[in-house]
Amino acid sequence: MYTTLIDAAGLAQHLTDPDWVILDCRHDLMNPNAGRDGYAIGHIQNAQFASIDDDLSGPKSPAGAQFTGRHPLPERGALIETLRGWGISDSTQVVAYDAHGGMFAARLWWLLRWIGHPAVAVLDGGMAAWQSQGLPLVTPVAQRARGHITERPTLTHTVTVADVVENLGTHRRTVVDARAADRYRGENETIDPVGGHIPGAKNRFFKDNLQPDGRFKPAAQLKQEFAPLFGSASAAIMQCGSGVTACHNLLAMEVAGLHGAALYPGSWSEWCANPARPVATGA
Numbered sequence: 001m002y003t004t005l006i007d008a009a010g011l012a013q014h015l016t017d018p019d020w021v022i023l024d025c026r027h028d029l030m031n032p033n034a035g036r037d038g039y040a041i042g043h044i045q046n047a048q049f050a051s052i053d054d055d056l057s058g059p060k061s062p063a064g065a066q067f068t069g070r071h072p073l074p075e076r077g078a079l080i081e082t083l084r085g086w087g088i089s090d091s092t093q094v095v096a097y098d099a100h101g102g103m104f105a106a107r108l109w110w111l112l113r114w115i116g117h118p119a120v121a122v123l124d125g126g127m128a129a130w131q132s133q134g135l136p137l138v139t140p141v142a143q144r145a146r147g148h149i150t151e152r153p154t155l156t157h158t159v160t161v162a163d164v165v166e167n168l169g170t171h172r173r174t175v176v177d178a179r180a181a182d183r184y185r186g187e188n189e190t191i192d193p194v195g196g197h198i199p200g201a202k203n204r205f206f207k208d209n210l211q212p213d214g215r216f217k218p219a220a221q222l223k224q225e226f227a228p229l230f231g232s233a234s235a236a237i238m239q240c241g242s243g244v245t246a247c248h249n250l251l252a253m254e255v256a257g258l259h260g261a262a263l264y265p266g267s268w269s270e271w272c273a274n275p276a277r278p279v280a281t282g283a
């Protein structure tokens with residue numbers, strides 16, 4: 001069972017394995033059609049397309065103080081139906097990939113763990129690693145029989161915006177922001193209406209989890225780099241812009257053996273929608 005990462009050579013051995021499901025999670029926050037267009041041009045054999053907006057997120061709430069974020073979690077029952085439609089059962093090994101170092105594939109990894117499915121891994125290095133091995137891309141769309149995955153005890157932790165507000169007064173937990181340093185500081189904000197970060201949050205840009213070739217850093221190095229951020233992983237709250245790249249940090253922590261951190265799904269997009277919530281800027 002692969003539960004965190006799998007390399008290209010390992011995946012290549014299972015392309016036609018009936019107990020494996022491969023999902024293409026490519027996406028572009030500024031061009032929602034880019035992932036699906038890329039999939040149509042060429043994808044890994046037997047991979048199916050998973051849309052961040054349509055499959056891996058729930059409906060957005062109306063804008064305003066009650067806005068729950070740009071990529072709210074899907075309703076659990078709806079997610080189960082989506083996974084079954086891809087042919088996923090309780091015994092299925094799932095592999096997710098993208099073209100962004102796991103930026104979007106990690107969201108699917110986390111969601112499967114959220115509904116209690118441990119056999120899910122991200123292709124280490126994504127499309128670049130696959131193609132660097134001379135492995136082919138195809139255009140036919142895979143047809144899979146319906147799966148029968150069931151919800152089991154969750155393997156993850158989440159917190160609500162109310163929990164994060166309460167933490168402002170207690171500081172019992174450490175909030176870690178996965179966005180780029182400039183967005184964390186409140187500079188060059190192009191996605192959300194307000195720049196800045198949750199007061200007290202520390203910054204760990206998700207791309208810092210990767211080596212220059214786009215593969216994850218070794219476990220020991222990741223553990224060493226995360227260690228200064230919090231006393232205990234179980235006391236950490238991971239967030240980002242909309243609950244997607246925070247999952248990358250959670251995957252990196254799992255690789256490093258740092259278990260128990262929680263995801264704040266609404267993240268900055270939910271937080272900044274209510275002007276009553278405080279905002280910090282700068283480093």
